[in-house]
Amino acid sequence: MIARGERAPSPIHRGDCVLVTSTSAPVVADNRPQPGDPLDPDAAISTRGLVKRYGDRAAVDGLDLDIRRGEIFALLGPNGAGKTTTVEVLEGYRKRDGGEVRVLGVDPARGGRRWKAQLGIVLQSGAGDSQLSVRELLTARASYYAEPRDPDEVLELVGLTEKAGARGRTLSGGQRRRLDVALGIVGRPRLLFLDEPTTGFDPEARRQFWALIRSLRDLGTTMLLTTHYLDEAEALADRVGVLARGQLAEVAVPTALGGRGTAPAVVSWTEDGARRTAETATPTAFVRELAGRFPGEVPDLTVARPTLEDVYLKMIGQSPRGVGIAASAGERGAERAAERSEGVQS
Amino acid sequence: MTTAAPERTALPPLGRVYLTRAGVELKEFFRQRESVVFTLVFPVILLLGLGAVLDYDLGAGVDFPQYFMAGVITAGIVGASLQNMAIHIAGERSDGTLKSLRGTPMPASAYFVGKVVQVLAVAVATIVLLLLVGVLVHGIGLPSGTDWMTFAWVSVLGAAACTLLGIVVSTLARNARSASATVTPIALVLQFVSGVFIPFDQVPGWLQDVAAVFPVKWLAQGLRSVFLPDALAAREPAGSWELGTVALVLGVWCVAGLVLCALTFRWQDREG
Numbered sequence A: 001m002i003a004r005g006e007r008a009p010s011p012i013h014r015g016d017c018v019l020v021t022s023t024s025a026p027v028v029a030d031n032r033p034q035p036g037d038p039l040d041p042d043a044a045i046s047t048r049g050l051v052k053r054y055g056d057r058a059a060v061d062g063l064d065l066d067i068r069r070g071e072i073f074a075l076l077g078p079n080g081a082g083k084t085t086t087v088e089v090l091e092g093y094r095k096r097d098g099g100e101v102r103v104l105g106v107d108p109a110r111g112g113r114r115w116k117a118q119l120g121i122v123l124q125s126g127a128g129d130s131q132l133s134v135r136e137l138l139t140a141r142a143s144y145y146a147e148p149r150d151p152d153e154v155l156e157l158v159g160l161t162e163k164a165g166a167r168g169r170t171l172s173g174g175q176r177r178r179l180d181v182a183l184g185i186v187g188r189p190r191l192l193f194l195d196e197p198t199t200g201f202d203p204e205a206r207r208q209f210w211a212l213i214r215s216l217r218d219l220g221t222t223m224l225l226t227t228h229y230l231d232e233a234e235a236l237a238d239r240v241g242v243l244a245r246g247q248l249a250e251v252a253v254p255t256a257l258g259g260r261g262t263a264p265a266v267v268s269w270t271e272d273g274a275r276r277t278a279e280t281a282t283p284t285a286f287v288r289e290l291a292g293r294f295p296g297e298v299p300d301l302t303v304a305r306p307t308l309e310d311v312y313l314k315m316i317g318q319s320p321r322g323v324g325i326a327a328s329a330g331e332r333g334a335e336r337a338a339e340r341s342e343g344v345q346s
Numbered sequence B: 001m002t003t004a005a006p007e008r009t010a011l012p013p014l015g016r017v018y019l020t021r022a023g024v025e026l027k028e029f030f031r032q033r034e035s036v037v038f039t040l041v042f043p044v045i046l047l048l049g050l051g052a053v054l055d056y057d058l059g060a061g062v063d064f065p066q067y068f069m070a071g072v073i074t075a076g077i078v079g080a081s082l083q084n085m086a087i088h089i090a091g092e093r094s095d096g097t098l099k100s101l102r103g104t105p106m107p108a109s110a111y112f113v114g115k116v117v118q119v120l121a122v123a124v125a126t127i128v129l130l131l132l133v134g135v136l137v138h139g140i141g142l143p144s145g146t147d148w149m150t151f152a153w154v155s156v157l158g159a160a161a162c163t164l165l166g167i168v169v170s171t172l173a174r175n176a177r178s179a180s181a182t183v184t185p186i187a188l189v190l191q192f193v194s195g196v197f198i199p200f201d202q203v204p205g206w207l208q209d210v211a212a213v214f215p216v217k218w219l220a221q222g223l224r225s226v227f228l229p230d231a232l233a234a235r236e237p238a239g240s241w242e243l244g245t246v247a248l249v250l251g252v253w254c255v256a257g258l259v260l261c262a263l264t265f266r267w268q269d270r271e272g
Helices: A083-091 A134-142 A152-159 A173-185 A201-219 A231-236 A256-257 A283-293 A308-315 A322-331 A334-343 B016-028 B033-053 B064-094 B099-102 B106-138 B147-172 B176-193 B205-213 B214-229 B228-234 B243-264
Strands: A045-054 A056-068 A070-074 A098-103 A119-122 A191-195 A222-229 A237-242 A247-252 A265-270 A275-282 A302-304
Touching: A045 A083, A045 A308, A056 A083, A056 A247, A070 A083, A070 A231, A070 B106, A083 A098, A083 A222, A119 A173, A134 A152, A134 A173, A134 B016, A152 A201, A152 B064, A152 B176, A173 A191, A173 A201, A201 A222, A201 A231, A222 A231, A231 A256, A231 A308, A237 A256, A237 A308, A247 A256, A256 A308, A265 A283, A275 A283, A275 B016, B016 B033, B016 B106, B033 B064, B033 B106, B064 B099, B064 B106, B064 B147, B064 B214, B106 B147, B147 B176, B147 B243, B176 B205, B205 B214, B214 B243
Parallel strands: A070 A222, A070 A237, A119 A191, A191 A222
Antiparallel strands: A045 A056, A045 A098, A237 A247, A265 A275, A265 A302
8 A cells, every 4th residue: 555645666767867878778677477477466457367359359368467556557559459458457347358357456347336436547538528517527526436636626737727617518629638537537546547648639738748647646646558659658657568469568668668778779970971870789989989080070970779669660560660770860850869869978 | 745545445425426416417408408409398399389280179078289288298208218318328328428437436326316317307397398388378277186196106107117218228229329310210109109199099900009018108098097088088999098007017117127227238339
């Protein structure tokens, strides 16, 4: 039992500046449970050999996963990989066909009202076309819980205070999504499920939403997030799991996923009027040597690691770009590459 | 936030959740112009329109508006229960409202209590409106004495059976649109063959037998016993109002509806 407001130990140092050096090992070991391990009684979510079939097709095919209390865990995967199915089994919406599952210590297939009172669920299809005002919807939802948050505080938190009197059906797509989140957290959940919460947001709304998620994390809420957006997983999650064909391809901290932290760096520069690239495990030494060949600045120098997107696409078996990173890093523009090279050099 | 979280396993008292749901359902209905017009105002327009145009003499000094009171109140109750439930619950299932509620500690009973309160409120409002228009515009005679008791139990039992039937239809429908497209003609046909718009003895015999399977016919017949003089009971198929059979058939439909609801109700659209 984690006291509210207290954070479970974070697996990595979090902050705006994440230090990644070319020689460091992944900061935290993958520490995935293995098939046959006992369920973790202290975890917020623990599954062993979870299977869910639709007809002959196994949408989830033997999932072993532990999510710690206080953690933000992002589940990534292409459409049809089993993300929503997995989450809906954990939420108690779907019955599993095999394996063991505990969510807050309870089997979701037998979760009663007391169990549900500890969950917050933000579904993909949100609050319907309601005639009630935003505040009325929140007040009604709050009344189902014994210790709800104050609806007005929740409105403030999601930035809907100005819309408190507006009817649900008149909200824009982004406002509706924030209302969904407000409805999900008004019951003061210990565990919050967020299924693709920022789909349809503009970049500014997404940033605001991320800030909201971080403030909820600071209140001690455990979160399981599914998303299509890799930058979102990278910005928010303590750990990322990649789901492909119903199985976890990998679980890691975002900076170490797919061996990103130790993958060869790609150094690019311009020499004799041509673009040159080199792959190296020791970019610092390489750049030092390179610097010796030029009197001043090395022209158009970039140092890049595979992006989360690169390793993700490789992992789910789509257009693996591998060495192609070199070319694409240059093409993608100096700004992004420069950002990466700063991280490497610092 | 420095205090440790207590075990948050307590739940609010049921009565308070029921009250919340009743409030939610009343606001959802009465704030939606389409449902208010369709369910509340449409029967009034029927009464005004048909009452002014049709002019049969049914004998025993009964004119069409007096006969039609029982029919149009039947239509009002069917609209408030069967059609209202089938269309709006299907809508709430399609747009994710039901699924979202299912993920909260709200007990399922609270959802249905809210719906029952909504049906009762809409049905009572419809009946009051129709009686007012009937008396003020068509000068119909109000029930007297024990007829009020009959009026009450027939209406409640009929509304209950139709509400449960509406919930079942909402589940059988694929979505809100198909629920509306299914239940509206069903309700109209049942009303026609049950003597809502035309005297029941003008309905062909085999159609009367079909109608007798469904609750609408018995609701209409029970209400005719309230608004028509006993002399007209002779024009009913059995030559009497058959109030015992009315209670029996409506009661059986309530039980069957409840069982079907329990067996078929879903909180989300079908999987896959």
